[in-house]
Amino acid sequence: MIVTLAEAVAELVHDGDTVALEGFTHLIPVAAGHEIIRQGRRGLTLVRMTPDIVYDQLIGAGCARKLVFSWAGNPGVGSLHRFRDAVQHAWPGPLEIEEHSHAGMANRYVAGASGLPFAVLRGYTGTDLPRHTATIAPITCPFTGETLTAVPALNPDVGIVHAQRADRRGNVQFWGITGVHKEVVLASARSLVTVEEVVDELTPAPGAVVLPAWAVTRVAHVPGGSHPSYAMGFSERDNDYYQHWDTISRDRAAFGRWLEGLTS
Amino acid sequence: MSWTADEMMTVAAARALRGGTRCFVGIGLPSTAANLARRTHAPDLVLVYESGTIGAKPDRLPLSIGDGVLAETADAVVSVPEMFNYWLQPGRIDVGFLGAAQLDRFGNINTTVIGDDYADPRVRLPGAGGAPEIAASCREVIVVVRQSRRTFVDRVDFVTSVGHGSGPGDRARLGLRGGGPALVITDLGVLEPDPCDRELVLTHLHPGVSPEQAVAATGWPLRLAPTVSTTEAPRPAELAALRALTGSAEHEERT
Structure with missing residues (x-):
């Protein structure tokens, strides 16, 4: 050890x-x-x-x-x-x-630690980051219909x-x-x-x-x-x-x- | 007592922070201004650093957002995921204090790359850090930045953090819940978004600065508010407190 x-x-x-x-x-x-x-x-x-x-x-x-x-x-x-x-x-x-962004990276680690494939956050909206980073994608909340952002687990x-x-x-x-x-x-x-x-x-x-x-x-x-x-x-x-x-x-x-x- | 343009900018930024406000602080000029406010008119200002320190009360200027003095003096120290998810994202922070490498007429901020080609940038900057979500979720944003044509550009090369987008209604359309930039405080004066079209207009000039100087340091045709006030010069007590702070600071960020 x-x-x-x-x-x-x-x-x-x-x-x-x-x-x-x-x-x-x-x-x-x-x-x-x-x-x-x-x-x-x-x-x-x-x-x-x-x-x-x-x-x-x-x-x-x-x-x-x-x-x-x-x-x-x-x-x-x-x-x-x-x-x-x-x-x-x-x-x-x-x-x-x-x-x-920091919020995205922190959430990617949380998803990784949690055994989930991705994390959801309010983030990146309106910025140029999603155009250049493939690991940022919009996702629709199945309960409210609101558009949020998904990032894959690290x-x-x-x-x-x-x-x-x-x-x-x-x-x-x-x-x-x-x-x-x-x-x-x-x-x-x-x-x-x-x-x-x-x-x-x-x-x-x-x-x-x-x-x-x-x-x-x-x-x-x-x-x-x-x-x-x-x-x-x-x-x-x-x-x-x-x-x-x-x-x-x-x-x-x-x-x-x-x-x-x-x-x- | 004479003062420098940078000192005037920092004093003006500190004055913009009211007591009791919960303030998300970036390193460099914003941190200097927030700490000055806490030492002068706003002793109960709540300083929140993205490292997870809530209610930090440093006795000297931290060089980084994670200096030990911030953790030792904080009301609470939380993990980074908790900071962004529990404290910033739901709108618990009143003021986000940001810098900028480039800023456009709608207060959109670039801290990512200079140049048109992201893949082959003229200058690679540090990137987003906490800024996109600070700009999205704080009740309002104050930008502290030196004013020049290099920085105040017609269009930012890269939108790292959204200000007022391309005009009225853009923030609501994007679903951004905070109010966006309310003040841009520079070494020449203060700009605020026009209530109708959200374009930044000059509302204050610091003592001794002419409107022509401010216009010349701006990369878009800068409009002047109907009344442009003159900022009150730094008071001796403010300057003394600022110099006591920066005297003990080892370095000031310049990006």
């Missing part, structure tokens, strides 16, 4: 998989993303509501074939330059995109999140901004949770969510594994690094040096 990060990624993530690394600003599994780069995975369909630094890195490193997302930026700083370079100039390779091959802690049996606990953590783990065929600490017993924390061990495939003990994101109660968001990343990612050569530092 509890394995090393390298073992978990080798076992769970395969070339061509659909992989969702989630964490809404908080508890982003950045170290797991770096391990995917180190192990040289290719042809991945990457799913994430808010592709930020770690997806910029995966895209720049050439791991991704396709990106499914709702907001691709460096939060509070500006653009993701590796993502932009891939979309605008197909560097380091072409990147197919499937673009949604069921990734692998869902990966970071959490504050797990016990030795692999029960996982996280709190603070929980984003779509629960949904992505339950929606995915296989899941990996990296944790700040492994404890004998989980003690209550305000607002905490617990995922029982049997709902999680693998747990890896990776202290600081969400940096430059953060784990409430363990670390602060490294806002300086988010700004620093802008300089690295703007330039292909600077990014190449960063990548060499990661993989050598």
Whole structure:
């Protein structure tokens, strides 16, 4: 159940998989993303509501074939330059995109976790998104006749999140901004949770969510594994690094040096 | 006390928020304005961030919508599906505060791509995030954006978030339940939709700005309201509170 990060990624993530690394600003599994780069995975369909630094890195490193997302930026700083370079100039390779809104993506995970083929919401109406994204479609309410929007379930091959802690049996606990953590783990065929600490017993924390061990495939003990994101109660968001990343990612050569530092 | 155009814009945006209002806040200029309002005339303003923090009371400006300070000070922290489904979608939020990379005469917003070809964009922007549903479901929308011909365009290249569509009745036809953009606050003045045809018209100019400047910074033939008022200049207390906020902010988003 509890394995090393390298073992978990080798076992769970395969070339061509659909992989969702989630964490809404908080508890982003950045170290797991770096391990995917180190192990040289290719042809991945990457799913994430808010592709930020770690997806910029995966895209720049050439791991991704396709990106499914709702907001691709460096939060509070500006653009993701590796993502932009891939979309605008197909560097380091072409990147197919499937673009949604946050409400749509969140509902797609809910449908996936619920064992439903699609979700219904009031969304996208009047926007240009449905013209470019095939996975947005109108649907008529069978009870009222009202036109609503349907989006298909997301069921990734692998869902990966970071959490504050797990016990030795692999029960996982996280709190603070929980984003779509629960949904992505339950929606995915296989899941990996990296944790700040492994404890004998989980003690209550305000607002905490617990995922029982049997709902999680693998747990890896990776202290600081969400940096430059953060784990409430363990670390602060490294806002300086988010700004620093802008300089690295703007330039292909600077990014190449960063990548060499990661993989050598 | 002198001030910059950006400071005037932020102060004007903060003033537009009444006390007790439940406000859905995007990062950058809207977050600065909402936090300023909470520190000046509207201490009971309810700040809602899409990360799931309801009633956040940050003591410094967050860099992202998910900074720890928002969760630590919130009345409630909910999951992202709950935020959009239970809180935004049914119309529980009064004001949606949005930015824009492009904005047209009917207040439609583009934050997706610049250029005519979606598949081969001139500039790829971050995308929709929470904005389409914020623009659809909040009781009203306030847009905070610097005014220039690059941003204020005749037609947006991509409709990410619907304003007043192509005119009167469009929102109702689309089934959008919120009221759409009520105010567009810029570094030059304030635009509001004409009550009859819903086109944005200039209703306020900030001190020292001429109507010609506002017209020149707009990519459609900008109409002036019958009476164009002058915004009250920032008061020393407002400026002091704003500078205390931004002084501790590490960065301001520019997209």
